[in-house]
Amino acid sequence: MMAGIYVHIPFCKSKCSYCDFTSYPDKLCYAESYMACVYREMSFRSDELKGRSFDTLYIGGGTPSVIDESYIGMLVASARKNFSLSKDAEVTIELNPGTVTADKISFYKKCGINRFSVGLQSAIDGQLEDIGRIHTAQDFKDCAALLKGENFNADVLIGLKGQTAGDVVYTIDFAAEAGASHISMYALTPEDGTPIYTDYLNGELPDGDEVASLYEAGYARLKELGFVRYEVSNFCKPGKGSLHNLNYWRRGEYIGFGVSASSCIDNVRFTNTFDLDEYFKCILSGHLPVITSEEIDEEGRKEEFVMLALRTSFGLDASEYKRRFGGDFFKDYSAALKKTSRWLDVSGNNVRIKDEFLFVQNSIIVEFLEG
Amino acid sequence: MKKPSQYIRNFCIIAHIDHGKSTLADRIMELTGQVSERDMEDQLLDSMDIERERGITIKLTPVRMFYSADDGKEYVFNLIDTPGHVDFTYEVSRSLAACEGAVLVVDASQGIEAQTLANVYLALENDLEILPVINKIDLPSARPEEAKKEIEDVIGLDASYAPLVSAKEGVNIKEILEDIVRYFPAPQGDLDAPLKALIFDSYYDNYKGVILFVRVKDGEVKKGDRIKTFRSDKIYEVTEVGVFAPGLYEKSGLSAGEVGYIAASIKSIQDVAVGDTVINAERPAAEPLPGYKKVQPVVFCGIYPLDGSKFNDLKEALIKLRLNDASLVFEPDNSVALGFGFRCGFLGLLHMEIIQERIEREFSLDIITTAPSVSYKVVKTDGSELFVDNPSHLPPQSEIEHMEEPIVKVDIYSPPDYLGPIMDLCREKRGVFKEMTYLDANRVRLVYEMPLNEIIFEFFDSVKSRTRGYASFDYELIGYSTSKLVKLDILLNGEECDALSMIVHEDSAYLRGRSLCENLKDAIPRQLFEIPVQAAIGGRIIARETVKAMRKDVLAKCYGGDITRKKKLLEKQKEGKKRMRTIGSVEVPSEVFMQILKTNKD
Numbered sequence: 001m002m003a004g005i006y007v008h009i010p011f012c013k014s015k016c017s018y019c020d021f022t023s024y025p026d027k028l029c030y031a032e033s034y035m036a037c038v039y040r041e042m043s044f045r046s047d048e049l050k051g052r053s054f055d056t057l058y059i060g061g062g063t064p065s066v067i068d069e070s071y072i073g074m075l076v077a078s079a080r081k082n083f084s085l086s087k088d089a090e091v092t093i094e095l096n097p098g099t100v101t102a103d104k105i106s107f108y109k110k111c112g113i114n115r116f117s118v119g120l121q122s123a124i125d126g127q128l129e130d131i132g133r134i135h136t137a138q139d140f141k142d143c144a145a146l147l148k149g150e151n152f153n154a155d156v157l158i159g160l161k162g163q164t165a166g167d168v169v170y171t172i173d174f175a176a177e178a179g180a181s182h183i184s185m186y187a188l189t190p191e192d193g194t195p196i197y198t199d200y201l202n203g204e205l206p207d208g209d210e211v212a213s214l215y216e217a218g219y220a221r222l223k224e225l226g227f228v229r230y231e232v233s234n235f236c237k238p239g240k241g242s243l244h245n246l247n248y249w250r251r252g253e254y255i256g257f258g259v260s261a262s263s264c265i266d267n268v269r270f271t272n273t274f275d276l277d278e279y280f281k282c283i284l285s286g287h288l289p290v291i292t293s294e295e296i297d298e299e300g301r302k303e304e305f306v307m308l309a310l311r312t313s314f315g316l317d318a319s320e321y322k323r324r325f326g327g328d329f330f331k332d333y334s335a336a337l338k339k340t341s342r343w344l345d346v347s348g349n350n351v352r353i354k355d356e357f358l359f360v361q362n363s364i365i366v367e368f369l370e371g
Numbered sequence: 372m373k374k375p376s377q378y379i380r381n382f383c384i385i386a387h388i389d390h391g392k393s394t395l396a397d398r399i400m401e402l403t404g405q406v407s408e409r410d411m412e413d414q415l416l417d418s419m420d421i422e423r424e425r426g427i428t429i430k431l432t433p434v435r436m437f438y439s440a441d442d443g444k445e446y447v448f449n450l451i452d453t454p455g456h457v458d459f460t461y462e463v464s465r466s467l468a469a470c471e472g473a474v475l476v477v478d479a480s481q482g483i484e485a486q487t488l489a490n491v492y493l494a495l496e497n498d499l500e501i502l503p504v505i506n507k508i509d510l511p512s513a514r515p516e517e518a519k520k521e522i523e524d525v526i527g528l529d530a531s532y533a534p535l536v537s538a539k540e541g542v543n544i545k546e547i548l549e550d551i552v553r554y555f556p557a558p559q560g561d562l563d564a565p566l567k568a569l570i571f572d573s574y575y576d577n578y579k580g581v582i583l584f585v586r587v588k589d590g591e592v593k594k595g596d597r598i599k600t601f602r603s604d605k606i607y608e609v610t611e612v613g614v615f616a617p618g619l620y621e622k623s624g625l626s627a628g629e630v631g632y633i634a635a636s637i638k639s640i641q642d643v644a645v646g647d648t649v650i651n652a653e654r655p656a657a658e659p660l661p662g663y664k665k666v667q668p669v670v671f672c673g674i675y676p677l678d679g680s681k682f683n684d685l686k687e688a689l690i691k692l693r694l695n696d697a698s699l700v701f702e703p704d705n706s707v708a709l710g711f712g713f714r715c716g717f718l719g720l721l722h723m724e725i726i727q728e729r730i731e732r733e734f735s736l737d738i739i740t741t742a743p744s745v746s747y748k749v750v751k752t753d754g755s756e757l758f759v760d761n762p763s764h765l766p767p768q769s770e771i772e773h774m775e776e777p778i779v780k781v782d783i784y785s786p787p788d789y790l791g792p793i794m795d796l797c798r799e800k801r802g803v804f805k806e807m808t809y810l811d812a813n814r815v816r817l818v819y820e821m822p823l824n825e826i827i828f829e830f831f832d833s834v835k836s837r838t839r840g841y842a843s844f845d846y847e848l849i850g851y852s853t854s855k856l857v858k859l860d861i862l863l864n865g866e867e868c869d870a871l872s873m874i875v876h877e878d879s880a881y882l883r884g885r886s887l888c889e890n891l892k893d894a895i896p897r898q899l900f901e902i903p904v905q906a907a908i909g910g911r912i913i914a915r916e917t918v919k920a921m922r923k924d925v926l927a928k929c930y931g932g933d934i935t936r937k938k939k940l941l942e943k944q945k946e947g948k949k950r951m952r953t954i955g956s957v958e959v960p961s962e963v964f965m966q967i968l969k970t971n972k973d
Contacts, residue, residue, distance in 0.1 A: 006931055134463055187927040212922030233927050245930060254931050262932035269935060304934060307941065311929060317739070345900060360924040366944045 001179035004056040004247045005079055007038060008258035009064040010276060013099065017132040018157070020191040022260035022274050023062040030276065034258075035071040037283040039078040041257050044288055047084040049255060049265070054083050056090040060117075065095040069104045075112045083255075090115055090243045097143040098135030105146045115242070116152040117184075118143055123174035124167055127160050131196065135173065144178035151240055154180040156213040157204050159188035161199055165217035172218055176225045181240040185218050186233050187211050215359055231312045232358050249308045251301070259289075267296045298325065299370055306333070306368045311361055315345070315352025336367040373562040375628030375739055378444055380555045381586065383451040385494060386476035387484035387843070391506045395476055395538035395547075396434075396452050400617075402544050403436035403448065414944040433466075433572075433584060433630055434617035435762050440552045440932040448551065449615075449630035451916075465571045465645065467493055468661070469586035469630060472500040472555030474547065475528075479505045479513035479535070482521045482814060485845030491526050500555050501532045504547055509537040519813065525810055558628030558866070565656040566590035566598070568625075568633070575694040579611065581637035582619070586630050587651055588660055589729040593624035598635060601659040603642045606652045607635035645697045667714025668700050668849060669777065670723055670827055671744045671760035673870065674730070675712030677737035677961050682711045685888040688734035689713060699726060704761065708954045709964070714761055716746075720827055724936060739952075739961045741870050743827045748775040748851050762872040766856050768909045774874075775851040777823040780805070786840035787815050791933065792837040800825035802878065820877070821846075822854065856928050859884055861891065862905040862912075866955035868965055884914040892916035902957055 010025045011031055024030075033146075057079050064072065072093065079085055092115040108116075122128055123137045127325055144152070154175035158168055173184055190200035199205050206214065214286075219229065227235040231249060234242065247254060256263045260274045261361060270293035273279050282289035296304065302325055309316035318329040329351070330337065337344070343357045343364050385918045386392040401904050404777055436448040440684070451466040467473065477487060494501055503516045515535050517903040522530040534546040572584040585592075592598065611634040613621040625631040637643055676685045686703075689871050693699045700720075704714040717723040720731075723743060730736055747761040752772045759765050781802065785793055787809070797804070800850040802819035826846060834842050863870035875883050884906030891904045895918050902918040926937045949959040 053566055140728070166875075187925070189927055208921075208923040209919075215923070232925055248930050248934070256931060260932065262934075264931065265933075271932065300938075303938065307938065308929070308934070350934050357899065358925075360899055360921050362924040362926070362941060362944060363921065366948065369945045 002055045002243070002247045002250065002252045003052055004058060004244045004252065004254040004260055005054050005083065005085065006058050006060065006254060006256040006263075007064075007075060007079075008246075008256065009059060009061040009067060009206060010034070010259050011066050012061065012063040012096070013066055013134050013163075014132060017130075017195040018188055018190065020189075020194055021062065022276075024276065027276065028066065031067040031071065033280065034276070035067070035075065037280060038075065038257050039218060040283050041289065042078050042082040042221050044283075044286075045257075049083055052084065052253070054085045054089065054255075056247060057085060057092070058244040059093040059113075061094055063096045063099060064093050065099045065104065067105045069194055071110075072108060072113075076111045076113065089190060092117055092242065094119065094243060095143065096135060097139040098133075100143050102144065109150075114151065116147055116150055117182075118147070118152055118154050118180075120171065120175055122160060122163070122167065123171040127163065127167070130161060131157070139280040140174075141178055144180070145173075146178060151181050152179070153182035153242070154178070156183055156185045156218070157188050158185060158218060159211045161204050161206075163206060163214060165214055168214050168218040169221045172221045172225070176227075179349045182234070182236040182242065183222060184234050185215070185222070187215065229313050229355075229358075232361065246312075249312050251305050251308055260352045264296075267301060269294050269296060301325070302332075303369055307365050310351075310353055310365050310368070311358075313352065313355075313358070315350055318349040318351065333368055340364050340367050372564075372941055375558045375560050375562060376447070377405055377557040379449070379558055379628045380472065380539070381445045381449045381451075381470045381558060381628070381630055382472040382474060382551060382555055383470045384474045384476060385467075385487075385490035386506075387478070387481075387486040387490075390476050390478040390484070390487070391538045392476050393452065395474075395504070395506060395536070395544075396450060398538050398541055398544045399448075399450060399548065400434060400436060401541075402548065403438045428569045428633075433469075433615045433619075435614040435630065438548055438552070441549060442552070446552055447629075448548075451630070467497040467499060468569060469571045470497075470499060471558055472502060472551065474536075474551070475503045475522075476506050477503060477518050477522060478509050479507045479515045479518050482514075482518045483525050483784070483810065483887050485784050485843045488526070488782070489845050489847075491528075498823045501528060502547070502550050502554055503528055503533040505533050506538055509540045509542065509953045516561065521810060521814075530541045560627035561589075562589075562591065562627045563629075564589035564795075565654045566596075566649065566651040567593050567656045567660055569660045570593060570600070570643060570645050570647050570649060573643060573645060573694070573697075575691070576634070576846045579634040579636070581634075581639075581643055581694070583635075583637075583643060583649065584630075585625070585633055586626050587627050589627050589656065590651065591624050591626035592633060592651070597845050598633070599652045599655070600643050601648040601650060602644065603640050603647075604661075607637055609633055609635045634774045668698070668718060669745060669823060670717045671746065672715060672717075672723060673704055673706060673709065673712055673741035673761070674701075674715050674727070675706065675709040675739045675741075675870075677739055679710045684734065684736055685713065685730070685738065688730050688736060688871060689715070691734075692729060696726070698722070706741075706763070706870045708868050708952055708959070709741070710952075712739075716760070720831065733827060739964050741964055742873050744874065745777050745823045745827060747777075747856065749876060750774070759874075762858055762874050763869040765874065768858075773853055774856040776854045776856060777848055778820055778850055778852045779823045779826060779846040781819045781821050781826070781844055781846045781851045783817040783819070783842055783844040785815055785817070785838055786813055789838035789842055790815060790817070793834065793842060796833050796837055797821065800830060801878075820849065822852075824874070824876070843865070857908045859887075860907045861887060862903070862907055863891075863895075863954050863957045863959070864900075865876065865905075866957070868959075878947075880908055881913055884908075888914045888916040891963065892918055895957070895959055897921035898958060900956075 010024055011028050012025050015025045032295045089112045093113050094117045096119050120140045121133055125136050156171050190197045222235045229235050230241050253265050254263060259272055259276055261277045262271045270290045272289045273291045280291045321329040343354055345352050345354050353364055384392045384396055404846045415698040433451045438448050440446055447844050505518050508515055519530040519533055522528050533544050567584040567589040568587045570583050570585055573581050574717055576582050592612055594609050597606050598609055599606045611621055612625050614631040650656045678680055689701050698718050700716040701713040705711055728736055733963050744760050746758045749757050749759050750772045751770050783793055800821055802821040805818040805820055807817050823898045834844055855877040856874050857877050859873050859880055860870050888904045888906050897918055899921055901920045904916045905912050906914040929937050950961050
């Protein structure tokens with residue numbers, strides 16, 4: 001089975017109004033110390049994970065591209081030094097179009113980074129400004145030009161204030177034209193505590209039905225452009241799916257470093273502290289910065305396996321289920337399968353949610369939960 | 372013939388709800404030293420939580436007191452507190468049969484109200500002496516002279532000597548006690564005659580078995596006596612007799628004229644019905660006491676456990692409640708939508724509400740109740756007749772020759788300002804105007820005849836809201852009348868939902884159907900498919916709404932750190948589904964069955 005490494009870079013130039021991640025727009029000065037701590041945290045885990053081989057490294061944030069590129073170089077080196085990361089591993093970094101230069105990109109490439117994920121969100125400047133992005137549509141175009149020929153993703157948000165289906169299609173066309181081989185189209189989730197939440201409370205954001213329409217318009221356009229949906233929010237040109245993310249949905253193992261990073265190793269899921277100071281204190285005193293840890297029992301593993309598999313377009317492989325849990329999926333879940341049969345495609349060992357119902361998957365998956 | 376003690380006074384207090392009956396009872400107990408002021412808890416006789424919270428009396432409660440009167444003699448007072456609400460008239464009539472006198476409490480600012488009259492008539496039927504008392508004279512709005520005049524004009528009682536009191540402030544309470552001694556007769560009866568004791572209430576005690584509340588009319592009863600009731604052959608040995616002080620207080624015996632309790636290890640309440648006469652098994656009396664009119668339930672509804680597996684718990688709860696509420700009737704029922712439950716009959720809407728609340732509180736059971744219904748008389752084409760209170764038991768339309776519905780006489784008391792709104796409401800509710808009397812410049816009594824069916828749907832709330840709470844009303848069943856009634860069915864996704872069916876008048880069927888569909892549309896959560904919500908009469912659709920299919924239900928991002936959250940979200944969703952009932956393929960939250968009853972939009 002595959003395994004992945006995630007590193008969280010909690011710095012950015014300015015916080016976007018929808019952002020609920022751990023990220024500090026005013027603490028860039030700590031970047032050096034922080035990265036030193038991340039390298040150290042990796043060394044803490046080195047022995048424990050010795051026998052494992054990793055297939056992907058994902059550097060996310062925050063805005064990883066906001067810190068000096070040399071730290072990224074050292075990060076990749078540190079990951080390779082401490083863990084067995086395969087030679088042809090997928091190594092991804094997230095970029096904000098407002099923070100890149102030609103030198104940076106070429107340096108990333110030299111470090112062995114072979115996949116890029118660029119936050120576009122919208123190709124309409126008014127909307128970008130509205131949600132507090134620091135870049136323009138042109139910045140994205142410029143960034144994409146630097147990534148010419150590379151495997152890169154563009155993030156697109158749906159559910160923005162005043163957004164129309166035409167806006168979504170325009171944004172997708174914009175990203176595809178710029179050469180993106182992968183597009184993630186996420187529905188905005190207004191989280192309590194973010195500035196955009198007040199927009200939501202005041203009914204200024206599109207409601208569920210409207211978001212569904214935006215999604216349908218975007219999905220239709222992506223199909224026309226030759227993108228394949230492989231997960232509810234992820235679309236790629238054939239063969240360009242994100243291995244790192246696929247690993248999550250296959251319930252593979254992953255180890256996370258940095259503040260707020262999550263891991264799942266040996267069926268124990270644990271999460272690092274969300275607080276930067278606490279993270280420093282832990283690492284500098286030689287401790288792991290883990291604050292919550294939960295062992296997933298067999299029932300929980302099955303639930304996660306089903307829940308994650310069904311969110312992908314590939315669906316669930318009953319033979320894989322048998323391999324992992326030793327049971328017959330069709331027997332173990334006969335009641336749920338019967339109840340949801342009109343929304344499923346079942347062929348041989350494969351069970352998947354029908355295309356048109358992937359966006360209402362919770363109602364279907366919930367039937368597969370125990371109790 | 373040996374007469375009972377001349378120093379006993381058995382009486383009750385009757386009043387309209389809220390006129391201060393329970394407070395007055397408390398004061399009387401305080402003054403007779405029954406309870407020290409220190410131990411005094413407000414409204415001592417209202418022992419149920421619901422009674423205290425709502426400030427109403429539901430159950431009658433007896434208590435014995437001693438009073439040293441101004442004539443130098445010591446008297447035994449047996450006071451039986453009674454409920455004031457129209458639904459509990461039954462309880463009132465039971466306590467009246469155990470008394471010789473009734474203290475009629477009238478609020479000095481509100482005067483005579485619907486229930487005042489109803490209770491006075493009941494007391495007069497039972498040949499009780501009535502002592503009017505004007506209460507709440509401490510209120511600035513008190514107008515005692517007008518209240519007195521109203522008593523004289525409306526009831527025809529001489530109220531000139533009526534004590535003016537404030538139960539709240541404890542003013543002039545002694546005057547009432549002296550009047551009780553002076554005006555109420557001592558009990559009649561024969562101490563030497565064979566035992567005759569009227570059972571006016573009972574409850575079940577885990578250790579002593581059924582406790583009978585009795586008024587001894589003739590003879591005596593003591594521990595060790597072998598007794599039976601008139602209507603049953605089972606013989607019991609008395610294990611304990613006593614009086615209410617206000618708790619159970621054992622005595623060596625009870626004799627004619629006294630009020631007290633009997634315990635005789637009686638295991639089943641069925642053998643000792645309230646209203647029956649207790650007699651001595653060795654020396655049985657020949658004739659029973661008159662007893663009570665058996666009351667018929669007038670309002671019905673289905674009660675189902677929210678959790679289907681709790682059927683037996685619900686059954687247990689209903690059986691226990693019936694022990695001290697003989698007016699509650701129920702039988703097992705089965706609904707396609709709600710599973711196994713009970714069809715229950717009540718004396719009125721408040722009674723229904725109280726029982727529902729007691730089930731939830733005293734037995735910690737979550738229940739689903741269906742729309743209240745009344746009992747309809749169905750005359751079939753073959754000439755046979757039957758009574759139907761459950762819409763889903765109605766025979767097919769083709770077999771029905773005609774239907775009759777219960778009609779009530781409604782007395783409404785209101786300030787004249789609200790006559791217009793009240794008359795509009797009564798018209799909407801198919802009421803037929805009968806008469807209008809001005810009681811005085813500020814009060815009017817309106818009499819309507821109206822289908823009971825219309826009263827059980829929010830009539831009470833409408834009367835109150837349209838008169839800003841000033842009007843009160845009372846109703847009594849006067850008979851059945853032929854009516855154009857139809858069964859209104861609700862179809863969800865094409866499937867009939869039996870628990871939502873109701874019997875309505877043809878003229879209001881369309882409006883009712885439309886508002887039901889509208890309410891259901893809002894109450895049923897969106898599902899993965901479109902759900903037509905239809906109202907139909909005999910297969911013909913008369914209204915339709917649509918619950919649109921859900922289009923978005925997904926956590927957009929689900930990476931390493933989101934998995935736990937996503938799982939929790941789904942678990943919560945699953946939890947919510949547990950409170951749903953499945954009708955065909957549609958999931959309906961249990962609350963819907965109650966919410967949609969709110970059909971009236973005022």
